[in-house]
Amino acid sequence: MDIQVADTLLNSLIDGRYRIRGRVARGGMATVYTAVDERLDRTVAIKIIHPNQARDAQMQLAGFVERFTDEAKTIARLTHPNVVAVYDQGIHGGLPYLVMEYVRGRTLRDILAERGRLNPSEALAIMEQMLAAIGAAHRAGLVHRDVKPENVLVAEAPSGGPANLVDGVVKVADFGLARAVEASSETEAGNQLMATVAYVAPELVTEGRADPRTDVYAAGIVLFEMLTGRVPYDGDRAVEVAWQHVDRDVPPPSTLVPGLPPVLDTLVVRATRRDPGARPTDAGALQTQVQMVRDDLGTAANAHTTVLRQIPSVEHPTMAVEQPTMVVSSVRPNERPTWARLPEQQREKPAPHRRRAAAPSSGFAERLRELAARLPGIAGSNRVAVIAVVVAIGLVAAMGGWWFGVGRYTETPALISMAGKDAQTQAERxxxxxKFADxxxxxxxxxxxxxxxxxASTDRIVRGGTITLTLSLGPERFPVPDVTGKTLDSAQLDLEQANLVVARGPDRYDDNxxxxxxxxxxxxxxxxxxxxDKITVTVSKGKAPISVPDLVGKSINDTRSALRELGLKLAETYKDSDKPKDQVIAQSPQSGAGxxxxxxxxxxxSKGPxxxxxxxxIDLPCPQxxxxxxxxxxxxxxxxxxxxxxRFQNPPENTPVPPGTQIVLTCF
Structure with a gap:
């Protein structure tokens, strides 16, 4: 019979604030719940790390929690309409958790499971918003590392329900969560591969490194899946799927879904090239290309034609893009990470390199050799002809020398300080x-x-050659990290990692x-x-050595004596009060302060009442x-x-006296 284990978190109260109401989803690293923030009366989503993830990090739990907290702070500063907002973080039952924006809608995985695949307009609409979110992360120096349909949420569209995908609002979740867990999941065999293998980039498999181009690759796989209804690679074991990304090129979507516009094939192929340097540099660059494709598809639909312009290629922006034939050197099994080796694996032989077209010089040299071979035969019959041939050879050699030495070169245009698009346009014209460098x-x-x-400008360059441009990100500015409450060494490390200069100011005592x-x-x-920039830090010397006594209620004379014995100075201020005269009614610092x-x-x-x-x-009856x-x-x-x-009263009438003073009456 089936045994169901009740979820102990349901209806529990986290941090005295978040009441768990239901479980939304369970992933590889965490479980997502809906909860009510009882302090602000709003619905939120809470993602709690699985116990096994925390258990894997027990050997370095403090570091794991610290990394998770740092990641949460980084994500919380990532404000973008297509990014799931992070409100809070903490530890519950020893398990780290994130409190996030609750998005009413479905994941892209749910939509694909229901519909199989999407039409191009829907897929590109979702992809554009996905890349806007990931691009914002890249500009903030954050790499997602786990882009997949499960982490893409499609909210209810303003025009009416989640079914309208073109108008739907797309939000991306789980920024940085994979890196926080991965950083605390190291073993002697190396880093575990935390990215989902169906979307993992080749460099993450072979080298374990990730940068914005890794997210570009995963986004390209997601686009492939939206257009075709399946991922490009499958296998019995996750490691086999991962290494297919290294060994094989992602096929054009039209090979599985005939009739898709060629420009979509070009888009997917460029985003999923095995060489990271051949992909768009980041999500923002890929988003620009997606927008161009959307515009072209829209124009084509309005004109009832299928004529589409080509996307500018990374290598040849003005040329139509040919389906790339890539050659990747084989990776020997013993070069793979230990966790990913396949025993007795039969690897495919790498495809042969495509032979480049012969350079112009080869034809010229061949003609010279042909003329030289014919000279003996010509010399025997016609001396004038020999002279003519020699002169011709000399002229050809001179012209060839001029061409290869000077003629084929030109001067590189000056593009420094120009707007990137203007510089690209001028160079291409x-x-x-x-090409663009990072x-x-x-x-x-x-x-x-x-x-x-x-x-550089004015340098010699072959006509039609390649100019590599590096664009400016502008002045680098960022907020001072919060290092209060950290030890000096830890604070100094955080500030220096942010490229800040640390200076230590005068230390001071602090009671807390x-x-x-x-x-x-x-x-x-x-x-x-x-x-x-220089950041001056003030460090605590701990609580000061002398504790201030409790002086309230004591007479001023006793107060003076007590402070004199402790070596402290006294500043007195007299105020009206209903307390007895000369009694201390307030003090600063408070008692117990150092x-x-x-x-x-x-x-x-107190001045007294x-x-x-x-x-x-006088003259009144004594009782009255x-x-x-x-x-x-x-x-x-x-x-x-x-x-x-x-007959008499003492003190006499109209004499000012404090309340409660005794009046003596003499009656007879």
Missing amino acids: AGFVV PRYSEAVAKDAVLDQDP LPKGVVISTNPKVGAVVKPG VETGAEVKVDV PEIPVPRV AKQQLESQGFAVGVNINPNAVV
């Missing part, structure tokens, strides 16, 4: 091929302008932070700085006078005859 930050060159070019922990920074946490010898302690001292005038009661004085808060004493008439 001059017949050059433009962009860099610059304090002097505006964002998206040309920071560097190779060859232990010795050696950072109290504050200057500039403050969150202030915008640039690389190389201070140094010679520190000043401020106290407020305000004085009131004594009323006249007593009653009147007592009703006004005076104490009353009676001499001689308490039933007679008041």
Whole structure:
């Protein structure tokens, strides 16, 4: 019989705030629940790491939690309409969790499971928003590492329900989660491959490294799956699937779905090239190409024609893209990571290199050799002809020397500081091929302008040659990391990793932070700085050696004596109060606070209750006078005859006295 284990987290309260209401999904690393934030009264999604992930990291649990926390902070700063927002993070039952935006809709995996595949307009609409989210992460220096349909959420469309995929709002989740878990899952055999094998890039399999182009590859596989209804590779074991990405080219989608426009094949092939350098540099670059394809498909549909412009190629932007034939050198089994080796594996032989077309020089040299071979025969019959041939050979050789030495070269145009698109247009109009290197930050060159070019301006370059442009990311600016509460060594490491210069300011005592922990920074946490800026940290010396005594309620004379014995200074301020005169009614610092010898302690001292005038009661009957004085808060004493008439009173009438002063009446 089936045994179902109840989920103990259902209806539990996390961090005294989040009430778990239901389980949404369970993945390879974590389970997602819906919950109600009882503090803000809103529905949220909570992702809790599986116990086995935390158990794998027990040998370095502190580091795992710290990495997970750092990743959560990084993701929380990633604000974009296509990114699932992160609100909070914490630890529950020893398991790290994230509190995220709850998206009402379905995952792309659910949609593909229901519909099989999508039409091109739907697939490109989803892909454009996906890449917008991933591109924002790349600009923030974050690599997703696990792009797949399960991490793509399609919200309900404003125009009516999730079925309208073209208008649907797409959000991408799980930024950085794979890296946080992977960083704490190292074994002696090497890093575990955390990315889903159906979408894993070849360099992640062979070298274990990831950069924005790794996400571009995975996005290309997702587009392939949306267009065809399946992933390109399958196998009995995950490792076999992973190595197919290394050994084989992703086929054009039209080989599985005839009739797809060729421009879609070009888009998928370019994004999934095995060589990372041949792919778009990041998600933003791929998004631009997707937008071009969407525009072209829309134009073609409106014109009732299938004529589509080509996407500019990374290598040859002005030329139509040919289906690439790529040659990847074989990887010997003993070069693979230990976890990925296939015993007795029969590898496919690499495809032979495509032979390049003969250079112009080969034809020229061949003609020279042919003429030289014919010279003896010609010489025997016609001396004039021999001379003519020799002269011709000389002319041809001279022209060939001029062409190969000077004629085929031209001057590289000056493109520095031009807008990237303008520089590309100008170079292509001059017949050059433009490639883009990884962009860099610059304090002097505006964002998206040309920071560097190779060859340099005015250098010689072959006509029609390639110019590599490096675009500027603009001045690099980022907020000061929050290092308060960390040890000095840990704070210094975080700041130096952010390319900041650390200076230690004067240490000071702090009642709340232990010795050696950072109290504050200057500039403050969150202030915008640039690389190389100096950050001054103030470190706690711990609690000061002298504890301030409790002085409230003591007389000012006792207070003076107590502080004098401790070597502390006293500052007195007298104030009106209903407390007795000369009694301490407030102090600063508070009792128990730590201070140094010679520190000043401020106290407020009561002036006593305000004085009131004594009323006249002479000539009144003694009982009546007593009653009147007592009703006004005076104490009353009676001499001689308490039933007679008041003849004298002390203090006399209109004398200012404190409340409660005794008035003595003499009656006879």
